[in-house]
Amino acid sequence: MLQCILGGEAMWAEDLVKWLSTPIVTVGGASLSVASLLKGLVLVFCLHFVAKWLGQIVQRWLQSRVTVTDYAATLIARWVKVGIWALGLFLIADFLGIKFSSLAFFAGALGVGIGFGLQTIVNNFISGLILLMERTMKVGDVVSVAGEIGKVVHIGARATLIETPRGSVIAIPNSQFINSAVTNWTLSGKSMRVHVPITVGGDADLGLVEETILQIARSHPQVLPEPEPQVWLTKIGDTVGLELLVWVSDPLDGAKQVQSDLYRSILSAFKERGIPVRG
Numbered sequence: 001m002l003q004c005i006l007g008g009e010a011m012w013a014e015d016l017v018k019w020l021s022t023p024i025v026t027v028g029g030a031s032l033s034v035a036s037l038l039k040g041l042v043l044v045f046c047l048h049f050v051a052k053w054l055g056q057i058v059q060r061w062l063q064s065r066v067t068v069t070d071y072a073a074t075l076i077a078r079w080v081k082v083g084i085w086a087l088g089l090f091l092i093a094d095f096l097g098i099k100f101s102s103l104a105f106f107a108g109a110l111g112v113g114i115g116f117g118l119q120t121i122v123n124n125f126i127s128g129l130i131l132l133m134e135r136t137m138k139v140g141d142v143v144s145v146a147g148e149i150g151k152v153v154h155i156g157a158r159a160t161l162i163e164t165p166r167g168s169v170i171a172i173p174n175s176q177f178i179n180s181a182v183t184n185w186t187l188s189g190k191s192m193r194v195h196v197p198i199t200v201g202g203d204a205d206l207g208l209v210e211e212t213i214l215q216i217a218r219s220h221p222q223v224l225p226e227p228e229p230q231v232w233l234t235k236i237g238d239t240v241g242l243e244l245l246v247w248v249s250d251p252l253d254g255a256k257q258v259q260s261d262l263y264r265s266i267l268s269a270f271k272e273r274g275i276p277v278r279g
Contacts, residue, residue, distance in 0.1 A: 036096055039095075039096070040092055040095075040096055043088075043092045043095070044088075044089075044092065047084070047085065047088040047089070047092070050084065050088070051081045051084040051085050051088065052081065054080060054081070054084055055077045055078065055080050055081040055084075056077070058073075058076065058077045058080045059073050059074060059076075059077035062076060062077065072132055075128075075129070075132060075157065078157075120173075120175075121158060123175050124157075124158045124159065124173045124174045124175050125157050125158060125174070127173075127174035127175045127177065127178045128155065128156065128157050128158070128160075128174040130178055131155060131160075131174060131177055131178070132155070136182075136184065136187065137152060137155070137160075137177065137182070137184055137187075138152065138155075139152050139153065139154065139155060140152060140186075141184055141185075141186045141187065142184075142185040142186045142192075142251045142252045143162065143182055143183060143184050143185065144182070144183040144185070145162075145172060145176055145177060145180060145181075145182045145183075146172055146176050146180065148162060148164060148170055148172070149164065149165070149185075149252070150162035150163050150164040150165070150170065150252065151163045151252050153169065155174075156174075158173065158174065159171040159172060159173050159174060160172050160174055160177065165252060165256070185251040185252075186251060190249055190250075190251070191224060191247050191248065191249050191251070192247065192248055192250075192251035192255055193245055193246070193247050194245070194246050194247070194248055194255050194258055194259055195243055195244070195245055196243065196244040196245075196246070196259055196262050196263065196266075197234070197241065197242075197243050197244075198213065198241070198242045198243070198244060198266065198277075199235075199239050199240070199241050199242075199277070199278045200239065200240050200242070200270070200275055200276055200277060200278060201239060201240070201275075201276035201277075201278055202236075202237060202238045202239055202240055203276070204240060204275050204276055205275070206233075206240065208273065208275065209240075209242065209270075209275055210231045210242070212266070212269050212270065212273060212275070213231055213242070213244050213266060214229055214231060214244075215269075216262060216265045216266055216269060217229035217244060217246050217262060220246075220258060220261060220262060220265075222248050222249070222250070222257070222258050222261075223246045223247070223248060223258060224246070224247040224248065224249060226247075227247055229244065229245065229246045229247075230244075230245045231243070231244055231245070232245065239278040244262065244266075246258065246262070
């Protein structure tokens with residue numbers, strides 16, 4: 001009785017081993033069995049944790065260095081994980097006996113299809129890498145691009161997020177920062193020059209006009225004392241054009257607000273002193 005039971009279990013085990021070893025699919029010239037697929041699955045599972053672990057180590061090491069930004073550390077760590085995945089999948093395929101030469105035609109066709117579909121995404125991704133390497137823009141800078149001005153709040157792999165004075169956040173593709181003109185108002189510092197054009201009558205006392213404008217500009221709390229406010233004469237004739245130049249420390253929210261405050265104060269002062277204002 002015991003021998004029959006043991007014999008039945010041995011036959012069942014042999015059948016299981018035979019079933020696990022029987023090829024069920026052919027990929028790249030390699031006949032893969034259930035056992036082979038299970039081995040490959042376990043190796044991919046291990047590869048996932050190895051890539052994640054090494055990526056975190058690289059990211060922490062880069063973030064500990066003062067010259068590397070958090071975004072750069074994250075991006076480099078992501079590329080390290082992609083490289084580990086590519087190398088690991090190649091080694092797993094070689095371990096399973098899969099020959100890539102047999103898949104060359106299908107891989108080429110698939111690559112062309114993916115290339116057309118992901119062309120824009122890849123373009124934006126490469127543009128993000130260029131922005132990272134050139135360091136012409138960083139989080140916190142105030143920039144003008146594509147007709148929008150705002151503060152950079154995030155530089156991602158595909159797009160850069162800009163917070164506008166209206167309070168909205170706009171996602172601008174990274175390629176636009178490479179292919180179009182970009183003004184970085186804070187690359188060399190946080191201050192910005194504000195221009196306030198003014199037109200008065202041709203018979204106005206220019207000395208009094210200039211004195212009034214400069215007095216108002218110097219008294220504004222958001223106007224920087226250095227560089228000093230200036231007044232340029234831009235037009236003469238029946239009307240006289242002038243331009244007040246002041247520097248402010250907040251180029252995003254302060255510029256328009258300061259310009260509005262100066263206009264209100266100048267208009268009020270001109271009315272009190274009888275200086276004619278022209279459009």
